[in-house]
Amino acid sequence: MxxxxxxxIAEYLSDPELKDLSSTPSVDCIVICASAILYQAEYLFELLQERPSVSQCVVLCGGVGHSTEFMYDAVAQHPRFSPIAKDIHGLPEARVLERILDTFFDRSAIADGGCRILIEDQSTNCGRNASLSRKVLDEAGFQALHTCVVIQDPTMMRRTKASFHKAYEDQPSSPSFISCPVFIPQMQTSRDGxxxxxxxxxxxxxxxxxxxxxxxxxxxxxxxxxxxxxxxxxxxxxxxxxxxxxxxxxxxxxxxxxxxxx
Incomplete structure (x- = not known):
């Protein structure tokens, strides 16, 4: 192979429109779709601590689905987050992210900096990630988004962004959705093949x-x-x-x- x-293929699926959030202009919203790739959440939460003004709100998105066990396993194996591994079983994926945020980061500093944390914990696929995130945003008063950064597992990034376009297709002026995989997975062949x-x-x-x-x-x-x-x-x-x-x-x-x- x-x-x-x-x-x-990996780079195409990652759809790296935005590789680094640290220097981007402020946006209306960031949605992070939970996955077993915890590096993305760690990156985002560290950035929000340093620069909460990067977004008016952040949606932690994800329910309980066929891949949720992978996320529990990833927490258990994580060098920093493993102490909460026994406490998260059964939680929706967004609530796992919330537990990580509350335990290992300064949520109050993020909120005091003007960034609201919203939770969408019912979705079980890409389409529902998008439609239910919109519902949470609408109910929180974010009904006129102009810019929204979407963070997702790089293997699903392009499809997820398309799902958000679908979820807002009834709007005369759809938000600008910007995909941010945080990193692009790339492979090489080792010395032993x-x-x-x-x-x-x-x-x-x-x-x-x-x-x-x-x-x-x-x-x-x-x-x-x-x-x-x-x-x-x-x-x-x-x-x-x-x-x-x-x-x-x-x-x-x-x-x-x-x-x-x-």
Whole structure:
């Protein structure tokens, strides 16, 4: 399997419109969709402590779904957050993020700096992340957003941003949604021929390589606008997404190589 193909698909799915929030102008809203990649929440919470004015509000988003156990495991294995591992089982993913925020960061300093923390703890998929985040924002008085940064697991970033566009498609002037994966997962071949990650963020654990490949390979068919995809000609969960030819070609090569190796 070609690491060039893996990295091409991973970067496309990460949709890195904004790589660093620390120097960006202030925005109306940041939505972080909870996942097992805790580095993103750690990055965001540290930034909010230092610069709460970066956003008027932050939505912690995520219910209990098929991947929630991965998040519990990630907390248990985290060098900083593991002390709360026994306390979070059964909690929705957004409440896990809230527990991390309250235990390891200064939430009151963030609030005193003018940033409201909102909780959306019912969603179980990308589409619901978007529609229920909008509901929480509307109920909190944030009904006229102009700019909204979305943080999500990099393997799902592009689809998540499309879901937010879908959730606001009835508005005459939709907010500008800016994707911020925080980091872009990239792989290389080790000296013994195994796949490994390049430059792990702060030494944090990411997905096992096979799990990562399954995620990125499964994501491309969802983005397609055909009878089996999530676009308007398929399930209608997201607006049309343009898949570049080089991404489709890389997916074809990678999927055949991955299946052949199993």
């Amino acid at each position: 070609s690491t060039e193909d893996i990295n091409l 195994e796949l490994e990650y390049q430059n792990l963020p702060r030494g944090r654990n990411l997905w096992p390589p096979d799990r990562f490949l399954e995620l990125i390979l499964g994501e491309i068919p969802r983005l397609r606008d055909d009878g089996n995809g999530y676009g308007p000609r398929g399930k209608g969960f997201i607006p049309h997404v343009e898949l570049p030819n080089q991404v489709e070609e890389a997916w074809f090569r990678l999927s055949h190589g991955f299946n052949a190796s199993r």
